[in-house]
Amino acid sequence: MVHPMMSDTEEGERQALTVDRLYHAGIGRFSLGLSPAALSLAAFDWGIHLAAQPGKQFALMEEAGRDAMRFGAYAAGRLTGTCPEPCAGPSSGEDDRFEGKQWQNFPYDLIHQGFLLTQQWWQSATTGVRGVTQHHEDVVRFLSRQVLDFYSPSNYLPTNPEVLEETVRQGGANLMRGFANALEDTERNLSERPPVGAEEWQVGEDLACTPGKVVYRNRVMELIQYEPATKTVYPEPVLIVPAWIMKYYILDLRPGRSLIEYLVNKGHTVFTISWKNPGRDDSNLGMDDYRRDGVMAALEAINHIVPERKVHSVGYCLGGTLLMLAAATMARDGDDRLASMTLLAAQADFTEPGELELFIDEGQVTFLEDMMWEQGYLDGSKMAGAFQLLRSNDLIYSRIIHDYLMGKRGSVIDLMAWNADTTRLPYRMHSEYLRRLFLNNDFVEGRYDVGGQPIHIGDIQLPTFAVGTEKDHIAPWRSVYKINRFLPQADVTFALTTGGHNAGIVTPPGHPRRTYRLHTRRVGELYLPPELYLEQVGSKTGSWWPDWEAWLRERSGSRVAPPPVGLTEGSYQPLAEAPGTYVKQR
Incomplete structure (x- = not known):
């Protein structure tokens, strides 16, 4: 039936859009949220430009011929009993697939050398094609890496000497255990249960167990206030704004690994936001809802519980943004309730957002919007799948080898249990985030409005401590x-620590392998480019936390x-023991 306020043409367009969205949502269930159209466009851009460049084609043919000759010489040397130098090495220093001594034996040395040469050739083929946009070149290189990682000889029983040796030693028992592991994992995935071993870590018992109370709750978050662990405390409370892509207790892992516990033990009054895991009914929540009902509502509550005190604010990842x-x-509004700002692996500028x-x-954002339109949110499993593809060798295939071919089960550590506890993102919020920040970079370019009026990052004059991680x-x-560029009227201290996006932040004192650099730029001092930062700022051993x-x-x-932990009457009375109810939502 045609809507009474719509023409026949408008109704037809609306129905066509609905069909398209449902179609894309169906495809997205099997594509890990990746748009086939966007990937195909990148491949076409690369292919059509390569087809029109005979010089590049000839150079690739020359390289293939040289590789064949090098491989032939290496094979001949191995067959005649000499020990020639390998003709290829891993393209990344982090690639350890072929480091085992078994890979140096014939014929597995030939197998893996042939694979590495092929990998190097495809690296040359997918880069340096003139006319291809940088984004499309990155996508094609990513696609070629996915195909090559899939066909790596390390992934298959007949071509992996380490697996073959273990199979012979165990009489095939490893393969039987691996088959059982695969069945168990498949059943857990289909029933949306956490991975094996994650149930050993219980939120509120083993994780997120720093004592505290929920002192406020609304439609997007619970605010947790932690109980003091010292007789006296610093007067300015600390508010932590975590990302809502994952649950807040990355900052409150098991005792001894909890940043929140560390602050409380040092005499700080700590509050943290625990975001609600949104469902279909929350699809219309936007970025400003999270700002207003999240950060600003939390500040209002803290101002009542700890009156007449400024607040040290901390933001992690998207929470930092x-x-x-x-x-x-x-x-902009003259609100001076913040004492300082700390940013943990948080971006303001998205012109260099990394592999994401x-x-x-x-095309990809439109595809994601259609997926979210059907459900009202983006499921956490889609995000997890995309993140795994970025490091498929480490996060997908190494697990296949370990769990299914070797038949082993690794222990699940606290960080892995947290990582498996995925969350969802509301339709409107994620769309605004991707379009206004990732695609358009509105915030740092002065086009971001709040309440109909523009805001400017350069207006922030708070003392700022920012942390980046080397392998993020x-x-x-x-x-x-880049926060050093955007806050000319603020003192900025920047710490660069070893580790990745999560492990580099969860670095308690006593960590045996962490190092970090620390530098402060005062207002009026010259900007120190990142290359000079690496050259001039010395490295320290240990954690950046102290x-x-x-x-x-x-x-x-x-x-x-x-x-007091909450108030005895009014709006901010304790509602529940920490970690609250929102963090346990599935």
Whole structure:
């Protein structure tokens, strides 16, 4: 039936759009959320330009001929009993698939050398084709890597000498266990249960167990206030704004690995936001809803519980981006309730968003919007699948070899259990985030409006502590480092730590392998480019946590008696014991 306010043409277009969205949503269930149209467009851009460049084609044929000759010489040397130098090595220093001594024996040395030469040739074929956009080149290189990783000889029983040796030694028992492991994992995936071993970690018992109470709840978040662990505390409370892509307790893992516990034990009054895991009814929640009902509502609650005190604000990942939006809005409006701002692996500028850029263009965003339109949200499993593809060798195929071919089960650590506890993203919020920040970069380019009026990141004058991690595939440290450019009226301390997006942040004192660099740029001092930062700033051993806590302490007043945990009457009475109810939503 035609809507009474629509013409026949408009109704037809609406129905056509509905069909298209349902079609894309159906495809997305099997494509891990990747748009076939966007991937095909990148492949076409590369293919049509390569077809029109005979010089590049000839150079690739020359390279293939040289590779064949090198491989032939290597094979001949091996067959005649000499020990020739390998003709190819891993393209990445992190690729350890062929390091075992069994791979150096004939014929497996020939197998893996042939694979590595093929990998190198495809690297040459997918790069340096003039006329191809950088984004499409990155996508084609990513696609070729996925195909090559799939066909790697390390993934298959007949061509993996380590697996064959283990199979002979165990009489095939490893393959039987591996088959049972595969069946169990498949059953868990189909029933949407967590991976094997994750049930050993229970939220509120083993994880997220720092004592505290939920002192406020609304439609997007619960606010947790932690109980003091010292007789006196610093007067300025700390508010943590985590990302809602994953659950907040990445910052409150098991005792001894909890950043929240560390702050509380040092005498800080800590509040953290625990975001609701949104469902279909929350599809219309937008970025400003998270700012207003998240950051600003939390500040309002803290101002009542700890009155007349400024607040040290901390934002992690997307929570850090949201915190910057809130801080810029407060600066515009003359709201001076914040004492400082800490940004953990958080980006303001998205021109260099790292490998996630592979999945962000107009076609891909439209495809994701259609998927979210059907459900009202983006499922966490789709995001997890995309992240795994970025490091398929480490996160997919190494597990296949270990669990299914070797028949082993690794223990699940706290960080892995947290990573398996996925969340969803509301339709409207994710669409606004991708379009306004990733695609258009509105915030740092001065086009982001709040309440109909523009906000500017440069208006923020808060002392700022920013942390980047060297191996971050989500928020590359050079992108995080740009905060030094955007806050000319603020002192900025930047810490660069070893590790990745999560492990580099969860770095308690005593970590045996962590190092970090620390540098402060004062207002009026010259900007230090990232290359000079690496050259001039020395490396320290250990965790960055103590330096950050000392930085907070320097910007805090003399210690006082702890404030109450919630109020005895009114809107901010304790509602539940930490970690609350939202964090346990599936």
